[in-house]
Amino acid sequence: MSATAPAGALSIEVAAMSKHFGALTALDAVSLRVRSGTVHALLGENGAGKSTLVKCIMGFYHADQGDLMVDGHVVEVRNPRDAARLGIGMVYQHFTLVPSMTVLENLVMARADVPAVIDWRAERARLNRFLDTMPFRVALDTPVSGLAAGEKQKAEILKQLYLDARFLILDEPTSVLTPQEADEILGLVRGMAAAGRLTILIITHKFREVLAYADVVTVLRRGRLAGGGAVGALSVDQMAALMIGDDRVAAVTERTMSGTGPGAVRLAITDLAVADADGMPAVRGVSLTVRAGEIVGIAGVSGNGQSELVEVLAGQRPASAGTVVVEGEVYRGRRAETQRHHLALLPEEPLRNACVGRMSVADNMAFRQFDRAPYAKGFWLSQAVIRAAARDLITRYRVKTPSPDTPIASLSGGNVQRAVLGRELGGIVHILVAANPVFGLDFAAVADIHAQIVAARNRGAAVLLVSEDLDELLELSDRILVMSEGHIVHETPIASADRTAIGRAMAGH
Amino acid sequence: MSDVALAANLGLWTVPIAVVGGAIRVSTPFLFVSLGELVTEKSGRINLGLEGTLVMGAMSGFAGAWLSGSPWLGVLLAGLVGIALGALHAGICSLPRVNDIAVGIALMLFGTGLAFYLGKPLVQPKAPTLPALPLGWWSDIPQIRAALEVNGLFVIGLVLTPLLRWALSNTRWGMIVRMVGDSAEAARALGYSPLRVRLAATCFGGFMAGVGGSFLSLYYPGSWNEGLSSGQGITAVALVIFARWNPVGCFLASLLFGGAVALGPALQAVGVTAGAYLFNAAPYILTLVILILSSSSRHRIAGAPGELSVTR
Ligand SMILES: Nc1ncnc2c1ncn2[C@@H]1O[C@H](COP(=O)(O)OP(=O)(O)OP(=O)(O)O)[C@@H](O)[C@H]1O
Ligand SMILES: [Mg+2]
Numbered sequence: 001m002s003a004t005a006p007a008g009a010l011s012i013e014v015a016a017m018s019k020h021f022g023a024l025t026a027l028d029a030v031s032l033r034v035r036s037g038t039v040h041a042l043l044g045e046n047g048a049g050k051s052t053l054v055k056c057i058m059g060f061y062h063a064d065q066g067d068l069m070v071d072g073h074v075v076e077v078r079n080p081r082d083a084a085r086l087g088i089g090m091v092y093q094h095f096t097l098v099p100s101m102t103v104l105e106n107l108v109m110a111r112a113d114v115p116a117v118i119d120w121r122a123e124r125a126r127l128n129r130f131l132d133t134m135p136f137r138v139a140l141d142t143p144v145s146g147l148a149a150g151e152k153q154k155a156e157i158l159k160q161l162y163l164d165a166r167f168l169i170l171d172e173p174t175s176v177l178t179p180q181e182a183d184e185i186l187g188l189v190r191g192m193a194a195a196g197r198l199t200i201l202i203i204t205h206k207f208r209e210v211l212a213y214a215d216v217v218t219v220l221r222r223g224r225l226a227g228g229g230a231v232g233a234l235s236v237d238q239m240a241a242l243m244i245g246d247d248r249v250a251a252v253t254e255r256t257m258s259g260t261g262p263g264a265v266r267l268a269i270t271d272l273a274v275a276d277a278d279g280m281p282a283v284r285g286v287s288l289t290v291r292a293g294e295i296v297g298i299a300g301v302s303g304n305g306q307s308e309l310v311e312v313l314a315g316q317r318p319a320s321a322g323t324v325v326v327e328g329e330v331y332r333g334r335r336a337e338t339q340r341h342h343l344a345l346l347p348e349e350p351l352r353n354a355c356v357g358r359m360s361v362a363d364n365m366a367f368r369q370f371d372r373a374p375y376a377k378g379f380w381l382s383q384a385v386i387r388a389a390a391r392d393l394i395t396r397y398r399v400k401t402p403s404p405d406t407p408i409a410s411l412s413g414g415n416v417q418r419a420v421l422g423r424e425l426g427g428i429v430h431i432l433v434a435a436n437p438v439f440g441l442d443f444a445a446v447a448d449i450h451a452q453i454v455a456a457r458n459r460g461a462a463v464l465l466v467s468e469d470l471d472e473l474l475e476l477s478d479r480i481l482v483m484s485e486g487h488i489v490h491e492t493p494i495a496s497a498d499r500t501a502i503g504r505a506m507a508g509h
Numbered sequence: 510m511s512d513v514a515l516a517a518n519l520g521l522w523t524v525p526i527a528v529v530g531g532a533i534r535v536s537t538p539f540l541f542v543s544l545g546e547l548v549t550e551k552s553g554r555i556n557l558g559l560e561g562t563l564v565m566g567a568m569s570g571f572a573g574a575w576l577s578g579s580p581w582l583g584v585l586l587a588g589l590v591g592i593a594l595g596a597l598h599a600g601i602c603s604l605p606r607v608n609d610i611a612v613g614i615a616l617m618l619f620g621t622g623l624a625f626y627l628g629k630p631l632v633q634p635k636a637p638t639l640p641a642l643p644l645g646w647w648s649d650i651p652q653i654r655a656a657l658e659v660n661g662l663f664v665i666g667l668v669l670t671p672l673l674r675w676a677l678s679n680t681r682w683g684m685i686v687r688m689v690g691d692s693a694e695a696a697r698a699l700g701y702s703p704l705r706v707r708l709a710a711t712c713f714g715g716f717m718a719g720v721g722g723s724f725l726s727l728y729y730p731g732s733w734n735e736g737l738s739s740g741q742g743i744t745a746v747a748l749v750i751f752a753r754w755n756p757v758g759c760f761l762a763s764l765l766f767g768g769a770v771a772l773g774p775a776l777q778a779v780g781v782t783a784g785a786y787l788f789n790a791a792p793y794i795l796t797l798v799i800l801i802l803s804s805s806s807r808h809r810i811a812g813a814p815g816e817l818s819v820t821r
Contacts, residue, residue, distance in 0.1 A: 060698065081700030096698040099815060100691045101684075109688060110699055114681045 009036040009199040010070055010087055010167040012057065017066030019052055021410070024402050026052040027063070028223045034167075034216075036071075039193050039200040041210045041231070044220035045243055045442045046414025047400050050203045051093055053220070054169045058083045058090050070167075084112050089165030091156045093172050093203075093413075093440075099145035103138050103155050110159050130162055135188055148303055150181045157185060170202045174209060175440045186213045205442045207236045221245055240443065250447045253454040255295070255478065262478070263292030266431050266462035272322035274308040282308040284486035285322070290431070295453070295463040297477030299470055301506055305486040306466045307348065310435045313464075314345050314353070326431060339368070344424035344461075346417075346434040354420045357409030361401050362390035364408045365423045397422035398448070414441045421449060429456050435466040450476060470502065484508045523652065524775045530656030531771020532764050533663055534729050538563065538721040539763035540666040542745035543752065544673055545717025547759055549595075550749055551677065552710035553690035553703070553816030554602060557613025559718040560742030561620015562594045566722025568624040568631065571733040574723075575636035583636065584662070584723045591719020592712045594620060599711035603704045609818060617743070631733040639728045660728050662720070667760070674756040686710050690814035703816075718742060744796070751800060753812045769795050 019027040056063040059077035174182035192198040218228035219242040267290040274283035283305040311317035315333025347353035390404040438446040482490035482505040490505035566587035574583030645657030677683035693703040752758030773788035
């Protein structure tokens with residue numbers, strides 16, 4: 001243990017830990033040492049086993065082999081409550097607050113010693129005293145389902161600090177945050193680590209965050225320890241090489257210009273108005289066009305109507321006013337229409353919006369086509385054809401899955417995304433609608449998916465790209481629109497795009 | 510009850526008085542089954558097998574009262590049998606790839622069949638019935654006195670309703686049940702086992718349904734026969750959804766439903782016989798109408814537990 005760190009922060013050591021899911025080896029004798037009071041980054045491709053490793057530390061999964069030591073003593077952690085008692089807390093990759101409960105209820109229920117009868121007044125007072133010592137607050141009486149992603153993440157972190165976590169695991173804490181929010185939160189925990197109150201183990205795909213906030217980095221590759229070291233001693237290229245090994249990163253695909261520039265209008269939206277799930281107006285009079293061979297980017301802070309716009313195009317939500325015209329015909333999001341116009345869709349949270357989690361990868365990949373020849377022969381489906389087509393897409397789009405028959409929900413996030421991408425882009429594409437397509441993906445997958453999108457454009461598809469990541473939009477788009485409070489408030493061709501002006505429009509000024 | 514005789518001297522007033530009395534009587538099994546099912550559904554499971562539990566409760570409650578001579582021991586036995594059936598449902602549902610609705614339908618048939626089989630020798634005997642509280646003592650009018658003969662179980666249900674509502678948001682147990690029902694992942698991350706919590710919640714639901722069933726054989730109608738339940742168990746499951754998972758809503762919905770059931774006989778008593786069958790269908794029509802009016806294809810049902818398979 002480091003002599004400089006006061007008693008607060010814990011040190012943790014993992015010795016030769018292995019974990020199998022059926023035939024799949026998710027962790028293969030991984031060892032890891034996290035010194036107290038440090039910020040330790042865990043890197044690795046999608047599916048490398050990062051989440052599995054930390055879930056084993058938390059007792060959420062039970063490792064098949066290996067030991068866990070806390071401050072030099074071997075401990076047995078059977079479930080997350082055991083971990084909490086030891087002072088180990090974790091913010092999971094997927095939110096684990098109860099949506100229908102308020103922030104207050106969630107924070108109190110997370111305590112290890114919830115009394116049989118809860119005195120809400122006393123709990124509120126106690127929590128308020130704690131919040132007074134924190135650099136940020138979250139409204140206590142809002143149900144979690146009503147919080148924006150950034151607020152939820154803050155509540156998750158507050159929850160762990162409220163529980164007196166002295167070793168905090170953060171699994172991709174910033175993928176749902178804006179860069180400003182990410183800096184605020186990481187700066188905060190880094191400060192607490194420096195003060196010796198906390199040790200941080202953080203999983204991230206963003207090298208920028210590793211360089212700015214971490215002391216030490218460990219890299220996993222396909223369930224094995226690939227290497228690591230002090231952050232100052234490793235370059236980004238070295239870290240990237242450790243992550244992907246001999247694999248090749250997709251080269252940046254240039255947007256090529258056909259002689260005539262963008263072609264005919266493929267998608268035209270006029271005065272579209274849409275209500276959100278609570279019946280409140282979310283999209284208020286949006287008009288836009290997308291031509292063949294161009295990528296139109298929609299920028300904006302999440303929750304300004306982008307999701308509802310995409311849901312209308314996906315046929316998941318009815319418009320309350322306005323029209324959508326696709327290739328000259330009115331479009332209502334019907335299956336026959338998407339097939340006739342070759343409209344492809346990459347919605348956000350693909351596991352929820354574009355897959356049936358318990359069905360197999362092969363079945364999910366056949367959703368667009370399963371009822372037509374050659375997948376269907378009259379009344380009957382041909383499992384053989386469905387599986388063969390899936391095998392082809394799995395190799396072409398490099399989906400890492402144990403088999404085509406695995407339920408798609410057990411794939412890592414990046415691989416679900418690839419599977420959907422394969423399904424949507426595998427055939428002819430006239431129009432592509434993509435929403436946050438690289439959310440939570442490792443850098444190699446990002447490069448890959450970006451290349452696929454640009455390639456679709458170069459083949460003549462009209463692409464509507466909705467993203468919260470301005471860098472992504474600036475890199476890929478031909479034209480950028482900014483959406484704020486349900487309106488398009490700014491429009492610019494890429495040649496004259498100005499980051500400051502776009503940022504200001506996003507903020508609603 | 511001589512409803513027809515009452516009609517003579519009170520005129521049309523008979524109808525509302527009889528409806529109130531009938532509502533209290535008829536609603537009791539609905540109230541118990543729906544309060545129990547509410548807890549089960551709050552934990553993220555739906556137990557359609559409660560129809561079978563209800564009939565088993567009626568049979569075993571009657572048998573218990575007959576053998577022991579005490580109606581309350583019968584009620585207790587019915588509750589215990591309900592717990593056993595609840596545990597069976599939860600046990601089967603905790604196996605992988607099992608659907609709670611399918612298991613519920615199987616247990617509905619199993620419970621009813623088993624009760625008919627075991628209950629064969631119980632059709633003849635008379636068992637002691639549950640006592641009633643004469644809440645109509647202040648009135649001279651015999652009709653009002655009769656209507657306000659309130660049974661003990663109803664009073665227990667009445668007390669239990671606000672208690673349950675309070676417990677669901679102010680006790681550790683209530684909060685854990687809600688947490689498991691709304692996000693099993695979140696509960697697991699805090700170290701609670703959704704399967705175990707659901708086992709307990711389903712057992713509670715079974716207990717309440719068993720007690721509700723014993724009311725049928727020990728109070729009204731007050732004997733055991735195979736036609737005792739006319740789908741009260743399954744209707745109560747629907748009432749929970751209708752009541753939007755709120756105990757007070759369950760209470761009001763049970764009363765409303767009970768009143769609707771009592772409407773047909775009350776009208777017949779004052780001589781309105783036209784369309785008797787239609788009036789007997791009133792409760793079901795009422796449920797359908799309210800469900801349709803309060804539904805929406807665009808919004809989720811407010812208050813629905815997130816893990817419930819029917820709302821997911
Ligand atoms: N519960 C599970 N059942 C079966 N397989 C699983 C399960 N959880 C994870 N896996 C598999 O284990 C491997 C490692 O997954 P893990 O979630 O640890 O990846 P990760 O490194 O966190 O990836 P990402 O960056 O996408 O979050 C993946 O191949 C995944 O499909
Ligand atoms: Mg992960």
